[in-house]
Amino acid sequence: xxxxxxxxxxxxxxxxxxxxxxxxxxxxxxxxxxxxxxxxxxxxxxxxxxxxxxxxxxxxxxxxxxxxxxxxxxxxxxxxxxxxxxxxxxxxxxxxxxxxxxxxxxxxxxxxxxxxxxxxxxxxxxxxxxxxxxxxxxxxxxxxxxxxxxxxxxxxxxxxxxxxxxxxxxxxxxxxxxxxxxxxxxxxxxxxxxxxxxxxxxxxxxxxxxxxx
Amino acid sequence: xxxxxxxxxxxxxxxxxxxxxxxxxxxxxxxxxxxxxxxxxxxxxxxxxxxxxxxxxxxxxxxxxxxxxxxxxxxxxxxxxxxxxxxxxxxxxxxxxxxxxxxxxxxxxxxxxxxxxxxxxxxxxxxxxxxxxxxxxxxxxxxxxxxxxxxxxxxxxxxxxxxxxxxxxxxxxxxxxxxxxxxxxxxxxxxxxxxxxxxxxxxxxxxxxxxxxxxxxxxxxxxxxxxxxxxxxxxxxxxxxxxxxxxxxxxxxxxxxxxxxxxxxxxxxxxxxxxxxxxxxxxxxxxxxxxxxxxxxxxxxxxxxxxxxxxxxxxx
Numbered sequence: 136x137x138x139x140x141x142x143x144x145x146x147x148x149x150x151x152x153x154x155x156x157x158x159x160x161x162x163x164x165x166x167x168x169x170x171x172x173x174x175x176x177x178x179x180x181x182x183x184x185x186x187x188x189x190x191x192x193x194x195x196x197x198x199x200x201x202x203x204x205x206x207x208x209x210x211x212x213x214x215x216x217x218x219x220x221x222x223x224x225x226x227x228x229x230x231x232x233x234x235x236x237x238x239x240x241x242x243x244x245x246x247x248x249x250x251x252x253x254x255x256x257x258x259x260x261x262x263x264x265x266x267x268x269x270x271x272x273x274x275x276x277x278x279x280x281x282x283x284x285x286x287x288x289x290x291x292x293x294x295x296x297x298x299x300x301x302x303x304x305x306x307x308x309x310x311x312x313x314x315x316x317x318x319x320x321x322x323x324x325x326x327x328x329x330x331x332x333x334x335x336x337x338x339x340x341x342x343x344x345x346x347x348x
Numbered sequence: 349x350x351x352x353x354x355x356x357x358x359x360x361x362x363x364x365x366x367x368x369x370x371x372x373x374x375x376x377x378x379x380x381x382x383x384x385x386x387x388x389x390x391x392x393x394x395x396x397x398x399x400x401x402x403x404x405x406x407x408x409x410x411x412x413x414x415x416x417x418x419x420x421x422x423x424x425x426x427x428x429x430x431x432x433x434x435x436x437x438x439x440x441x442x443x444x445x446x447x448x449x450x451x452x453x454x455x456x457x458x459x460x461x462x463x464x465x466x467x468x469x470x471x472x473x474x475x476x477x478x479x480x481x482x483x484x485x486x487x488x489x490x491x492x493x494x495x496x497x498x499x500x501x502x503x504x505x506x507x508x509x510x511x512x513x514x515x516x517x518x519x520x521x522x523x524x525x526x527x528x529x530x531x532x533x534x535x536x537x538x539x540x541x542x543x544x545x546x547x548x549x550x551x552x553x554x555x556x557x558x559x560x561x562x563x564x565x566x567x568x569x570x571x572x573x574x575x576x577x578x579x580x581x582x583x584x585x586x587x588x589x590x591x592x593x594x595x596x597x598x599x600x601x602x603x604x605x606x607x608x609x610x611x612x613x614x615x616x617x618x619x620x621x622x623x624x625x626x627x628x629x630x631x632x633x634x635x636x637x638x639x640x641x642x643x644x645x646x647x648x649x650x651x652x653x654x655x656x657x658x659x660x661x662x663x664x
Contacts, residue, residue: 303445
């Protein structure tokens with residue numbers, strides 16, 4: 136643990152050292168930390184093979200790598216976004232074996248043999264998925280950062296309703312859930328949009344579902 | 349996140365054996381809570397044993413007319429099961445009131461029971477927390493504690509258990525089946541599963557190190573009207589301030605368990621005899637001996653009023 140004095144010292148080091156003497160700047164914190172840290176050894180890795188957007192991929196990863204980081208940093212599929220990195224915002228939503236999950240809260244090495252679909256796998260600018268098309272038509276975004284997660288989630292939501300998965304607002308657990316705005320709003324609650332494009336997002340999904348709004 | 353080694357196992361026996369030979373190991377299944385805590389270095393396992401592919405993903409009828417729910421059954425699948433929706437509606441209602449669709453697709457039955465508190469001081473490693481670092485103190489007592497426990501708490505910890513599913517399981521008299529490294533199996537009634545915080549809030553369940561949950565069993569259905577009413581700060585995707593899970597029979601008798609009030613799903617069987625007389629005597633019995641702060645005292649009337657609403661709804 137750093138005491139306030141040590142913090143003060145390293146902070147002053149930064150101020151005094153400035154840009155000209157990087158060594159001076161870094162010396163204090165490293166010196167403090169080194170005493171407690173054993174000599175560095177490379178972190179454990181593991182191999183994983185899975186299918187991403189129809190293509191077989193094999194990676195050897197630091198075991199700590201989340202599926203999200205594997206997609207973005209190793210496979211350079213940067214459509215999937217990192218928002219909170221704690222499963223609270225839904226920006227990282229991808230579809231794994233037909234189910235939407237938060238890719239930030241799962242380890243890549245746990246997905247051996249699975250089929251992963253990201254926003255890039257749903258459609259391309261020339262050949263958009265119906266849900267992507269509907270988001271454009273209905274202006275279902277503003278800044279666009281949450282949009283890949285919203286779209287992956289929306290595609291999976293319609294499948295969930297079709298499969299009879301109940302929700303918090305399903306009135307009769309004995310009946311098949313319906314595609315209604317109320318159902319969609321509840322089911323999309325794991326995807327936060329800070330710009331507040333929610334009503335247009337719901338319009339886009341109801342459009343794809345063929346439901347009159 | 350601290351680095352760790354990883355292995356995937358294909359049987360419960362292999363899982364417990366792996367635990368026994370590897371110091372600092374943890375089981376991982378859905379991972380939605382464990383990885384979150386590992387990122388914050390609140391959990392720092394040196395080895396992860398991936399149990400997510402164990403063949404414990406079935407929901408089967410038991411000989412006595414109940415259900416055995418495999419430990420790896422995902423929350424979505426449990427909520428969607430036709431038998432659960434028909435006979436244990438309270439369980440489906442509690443599950444779909446929890447987390448988000450994405451999380452329910454990953455979270456398992458066993459992991460849901462074992463999820464850790466969402467006390468913000470437990471999550472903030474700059475704050476003392478007896479649960480995270482035994483003996484360091486409790487920042488929630490005297491801090492921001494409107495979300496915290498009103499019953500069963502101690503001077504060391506006032507955290508609540510965050511699970512909705514466990515509240516339904518408690519009202520349904522579920523039992524938790526486990527196996528240990530020696531291959532010994534046992535069934536623990538959910539009423540005995542969680543440990544009171546007392547002076548050791550870091551010990552949360554009666555599970556021994558390396559003991560693995562294999563299933564949760566439900567006794568045969570008890571009928572009645574099943575209602576789960578969760579009160580939260582927003583309409584969806586939030587933890588409970590309080591929740592009421594109830595099974596009410598035509599004659600007004602029934603069962604009630606509460607979420608968001610203590611370290612475990614809170615049920616006091618003796619209080620249920622008062623159900624035909626309305627919410628107040630039941631709430632009084634459930635919350636007898638409650639200790640509140642000025643920030644969470646609202647939970648007492650909120651429980652009573654929510655229960656009153658539930659009982660009205662049950663009458664149809």
